[in-house]
Structure formats: structure tokens, C-alpha cells
Amino acid sequence: xxxxxxxxxxLRPADDTAAPGSPRFYGLIPCAGVGSRAGTTQPKxxxxxxxxxxxxxxxxxxxxxxxxxxxxxVLAPGDQSLHRxxxxxxxxxxxxxxxYCGGASRQASVRNGLDALVAQxxxxxxxxxxxxxxxxxxxxxxxxxxxxxxxxxxxxxxLPVADTLKRADDTACSAGTVSRDGLWxxxxxxxxxxxxxxxxxxQAEASGAVVTxxxxxxxxxxxxxVLVRGSLRNFKVTYPxxxxxxxxxxxxxxxxxxxEP
Ligand SMILES: Nc1ccn([C@@H]2O[C@H](COP(=O)(O)OP(=O)(O)OP(=O)(O)O)[C@@H](O)[C@H]2O)c(=O)n1
Ligand SMILES: C[C@](O)(CO)[C@H](O)COP(=O)(O)O
Numbered sequence: 001x002x003x004x005x006x007x008x009x010x011l012r013p014a015d016d017t018a019a020p021g022s023p024r025f026y027g028l029i030p031c032a033g034v035g036s037r038a039g040t041t042q043p044k045x046x047x048x049x050x051x052x053x054x055x056x057x058x059x060x061x062x063x064x065x066x067x068x069x070x071x072x073x074v075l076a077p078g079d080q081s082l083h084r085x086x087x088x089x090x091x092x093x094x095x096x097x098x099x100y101c102g103g104a105s106r107q108a109s110v111r112n113g114l115d116a117l118v119a120q121x122x123x124x125x126x127x128x129x130x131x132x133x134x135x136x137x138x139x140x141x142x143x144x145x146x147x148x149x150x151x152x153x154x155x156x157x158x159l160p161v162a163d164t165l166k167r168a169d170d171t172a173c174s175a176g177t178v179s180r181d182g183l184w185x186x187x188x189x190x191x192x193x194x195x196x197x198x199x200x201x202x203q204a205e206a207s208g209a210v211v212t213x214x215x216x217x218x219x220x221x222x223x224x225x226v227l228v229r230g231s232l233r234n235f236k237v238t239y240p241x242x243x244x245x246x247x248x249x250x251x252x253x254x255x256x257x258x259x260e261p
Pocket of ligand 2 (some may be wrong): 106185186187188212236
């Protein structure tokens with residue numbers, strides 16, 4: 001069954017793309033941040049990149065991934081619907097649903113989004129791939145690469161640290177060099193069993209732990225998700241200068257800005 005963009009954001013029953021008894025894979029895209037470090041007048045995920053809104057790239061990658069049964073986009077409660085904010089044709093043909101359940105932190109937006117997935121029929125043993133709307137460089141092949149690691153404690157895209165690392169003193173001078181051995185930069189998607197991730201986020205919340213990614217939450221339970229090599233082009237747009245860099249990467253894959261998935 002092909003899902004299409006539902007401008008009203010209504011929730012529909014889950015797809016059955018998996019063989020009976022096999023877990024399904026869901027996309028979850030937190031998109032309820034304000035982008036305070038980006039210096040834009042609207043949330044950064046709505047800014048145009050190579051002619052289309054940033055969030056469309058992640059939606060297109062998930063939409064084009066054969067393993068993904070469905071994807072939920074988490075917007076802030078009270079946010080404008082996409083068809084009011086943009087030309088509806090921009091999102092035509094993409095498979096996703098919208099849930100207006102974003103929270104005060106990324107962690108809360110993801111947790112609420114998991115509830116929305118379960119409300120649509122996702123099960124505790126199904127997998128969820130959580131991906132930042134602010135990473136427009138994602139390609140379907142990266143998603144499929146991650147899905148191949150669907151066992152054990154889950155997996156996340158990440159990159160080994162390439163530069164020499166410095167520890168700053170309180171005057172921003174270099175006070176020492178930190179070994180980069182074994183250090184990776186976490187990217188998204190990050191993939192976990194839905195039930196396990198819900199438990200992990202609930203326990204993090206209950207203990208007052210602030211987790212900036214899903215892997216941090218499951219690590220607190222003792223899990224050891226696999227680090228799967230991601231890509232530089234999958235960097236997170238965070239600061240004003242990142243928009244031009246993202247456009248360079250997107251230009252190197254002309255298909256990524258097409259309107260078709
Ligand atoms: N309350 C929040 C905060 C963040 N996010 C989402 O989480 C992703 C990664 O977060 P980040 O880059 O830190 O985005 P912002 O929180 O918007 O940025 P900033 O910290 O600069 O304000 C983004 O897709 C963002 O929209 C979210 O859904 N809900
Ligand atoms: C989840 C994340 O993208 C992994 O790198 C990142 O932690 C989220 O962004 P933040 O700046 O830490 O909120």
C-alpha cells in the first residue's frame with residue numbers, strides 16, 4: 001500500500017510490508033525544534049536548501065527506502081500544517097504522516113513520536129529509525145545500510161573522529177590534547193526496537209538524565225548499539241554557515257532535490 005502525504009495530519013492504520021511474524025521498520029523524524037543556533041527567522045528545517053525546504057530531503061530519503069513501512073514526522077503542537085506553510089505539490093508523492101506532538105526537547109519529541117507510531121499499530125518489537133529533520137544529506141542507501149544491522153541492541157550511523165581533539169581551558173586556550181582513539185561522532189538515523197527505546201527514554205526522564213540522542217538513552221540501560229559508518233554529507237545543519245555547505249553536498253547528488261521520491 002502506498003501512503004501519501006495527508007495535509008490534515010490524520011493517522012492511518014500501519015502498512016503491512018513485512019512478512020508475517022517479521023518486524024517492521026518505521027521512520028520517525030523529529031521536526032519540532034526552533035533552530036536557535038542557526039540564526040534563521042523561522043525554524044531551520046523550513047528554510048529552503050537548493051530550492052526546497054530542508055525537511056523535504058529527509059522525508060524523500062525515507063519515502064524512497066524499500067524497507068521503511070511508514071514514516072511519522074513530528075511537528076510542534078500548534079505549528080502550521082505543511083500545506084499551509086508550503087505549496088502542497090512540494091510534498092506530493094512522498095509517504096509520510098504528520099503528528100503534532102513535539103515536546104520541549106528533542107528527547108521529548110522523539111518519545112511522543114513513538115507513542116504516535118504505536119497508536120498507528122507499530123509494535124514493541126518493530127524497529128524505529130529516528131532521524132533529524134536537520135540532516136538533509138541522508139540518502140536511501142544509508143538507511144538500507146543501517147537496516148542490515150537490525151539485530152541485538154540496535155545501530156546508529158556515526159563517523160570516526162578525524163581531527164586532533166583539544167580540551168579548552170576557561171579562556172578558550174588549548175590546555176591539552178584528547179586521544180581520539182575509539183571516538184565517533186553520532187549521526188542519525190539511530191535504530192532501536194520501539195519498546196526498548198520507549199523504556200530507555202522513560203528511564204532517562206525518570207532519572208533526570210538529559211540525552212541528546214537515542215543511543216545515549218539505551219546506553220544507560222547497558223545496551224551497546226553498533227556504530228555503522230555514516231557519511232560527511234549526512235552532517236547536521238546547526239550554524240548559519242552550514243546552509244551553504246549543505247547545498248554543496250546536495251548539489252553533488254542532483255536527484256536529492258527532485259520533487260519525485
Ligand atoms: N524540542 C525539539 C528540539 C529539536 N527537535 C528536532 O531535533 C533535531 C535535531 O536537533 P537540533 O539540531 O539540536 O535542532 P534544534 O533544537 O532546533 O536546534 P537548536 O539547538 O540550535 O535550537 C531537529 O530536526 C529538530 O527539529 C525536535 O523535534 N524537538
Ligand atoms: C542526535 C544528534 O543529531 C546526534 O548527533 C544530536 O545529538 C542532536 O543534536 P543536539 O545539537 O545534540 O541537540
